[in-house]
Amino acid sequence: MKKLVLLLLSCCIVFSSCEELLNEIIDNIAQDEVNNEENTENEDDENSDPITDEELSIDRFKSELEVMAAISSIYVSLCEYIENQNELEKLYLIDKNFAAITPKNTTNAKAWNAAYSTIVKANYCIRSLENSSELLEQEVIEKYIGITYALIGFTYKNMCEHWGNIPIITPYSSATEMLPTANEEEVRMYTNEALERSLNILEGYEISDFRRISHASTLLAAAEIKGYHDYNQAYEFSKRFSELYQEDLVFELEATSGKIVIYTAKHAELFRGEFAYHLGRWEEEGVTDIKILLDKWDPSSYGYWSMLKRNKKLSEVTGCPEHMQHLPIPQYELDRNYNIIQNPGY
Numbered sequence: 001m002k003k004l005v006l007l008l009l010s011c012c013i014v015f016s017s018c019e020e021l022l023n024e025i026i027d028n029i030a031q032d033e034v035n036n037e038e039n040t041e042n043e044d045d046e047n048s049d050p051i052t053d054e055e056l057s058i059d060r061f062k063s064e065l066e067v068m069a070a071i072s073s074i075y076v077s078l079c080e081y082i083e084n085q086n087e088l089e090k091l092y093l094i095d096k097n098f099a100a101i102t103p104k105n106t107t108n109a110k111a112w113n114a115a116y117s118t119i120v121k122a123n124y125c126i127r128s129l130e131n132s133s134e135l136l137e138q139e140v141i142e143k144y145i146g147i148t149y150a151l152i153g154f155t156y157k158n159m160c161e162h163w164g165n166i167p168i169i170t171p172y173s174s175a176t177e178m179l180p181t182a183n184e185e186e187v188r189m190y191t192n193e194a195l196e197r198s199l200n201i202l203e204g205y206e207i208s209d210f211r212r213i214s215h216a217s218t219l220l221a222a223a224e225i226k227g228y229h230d231y232n233q234a235y236e237f238s239k240r241f242s243e244l245y246q247e248d249l250v251f252e253l254e255a256t257s258g259k260i261v262i263y264t265a266k267h268a269e270l271f272r273g274e275f276a277y278h279l280g281r282w283e284e285e286g287v288t289d290i291k292i293l294l295d296k297w298d299p300s301s302y303g304y305w306s307m308l309k310r311n312k313k314l315s316e317v318t319g320c321p322e323h324m325q326h327l328p329i330p331q332y333e334l335d336r337n338y339n340i341i342q343n344p345g346y
Helices: 002-035 064-095 106-130 138-162 184-202 215-226 231-244 265-278 290-296 304-310 314-318 331-336
Strands: 249-255 258-264
Touching: 064 106, 064 138, 064 249, 064 258, 064 304, 064 314, 106 138, 106 331, 138 184, 138 215, 138 304, 184 215, 215 231, 215 249, 215 258, 215 265, 231 265, 249 265, 258 265, 265 290, 265 304, 304 314
Parallel strands: none
Antiparallel strands: 249 258
16 A cells, blocks of 8 residues: 555656645545555565555545546556566567576566556556546546556557466456466457557547557557557558657657657558558558568667567567567466466476
């Protein structure tokens, strides 16, 4: 609980004009902590558990400000996840240090924890929003449900690309349930469902602040995940983005290491060229050969790993063994959940 309070405090600075309401939120959470006698300290290391339902005190949101604070807390975990994910990709793309990629790798464990903390927080936010119909306007509830499903879809998209076979925790899963491993295609389908649901909601709202995942960035995430199995749909989504938006910067995260650029208008152009190539529309986007596609990418940019994975070029470009196209499930996670199956080769 103390961990959540600190997260909320750090995230709510952007809402400083509503200081009185923010203090009320923090006071309520602190009071809940006393009432529930939750005085146990949580160690903040790579082996600490992801955030669980019991650590999140809000059952219903009393104001939009509370929702915004909860969403900001999700972003804290998401930033931590992407930071560690980038470090893992660096082992492949720059260091070529494949020996370091083991089930006991610390960065791998931190990334896994941060990813599932993001998911659990987002799931709790969905449930709390659905329970807030008597306290919030329906328009507010729908908008933030759309944003939260976009964050869920974006997180699972990344997890699917890196671990492939992972447990799926839905907004209605029990926090104590030992969930089994879902295969990569099941994870991809769930990811697609979350992104589609978000798109259906967000297209009715104006969300231009790139600190908050928007319809524009969700379109690009959906194009990426569709690119694994349906080039036609993937092409249409990336084309749809270009018809609707002209922004140079679509989505970025404020991480401790600095700003991480996730999506730009350039990404939409790259995706469109990639999918047009696979559809045989070579001249349409100027990609007549897979090498042209590879040369268009900056290997240090977000999404490069994903592109290599989609086009089955990861081992060829990085030199990693085939089984390492999936990261290992952290060993401590296998030790505590006997239903999870390790990825082959580890």
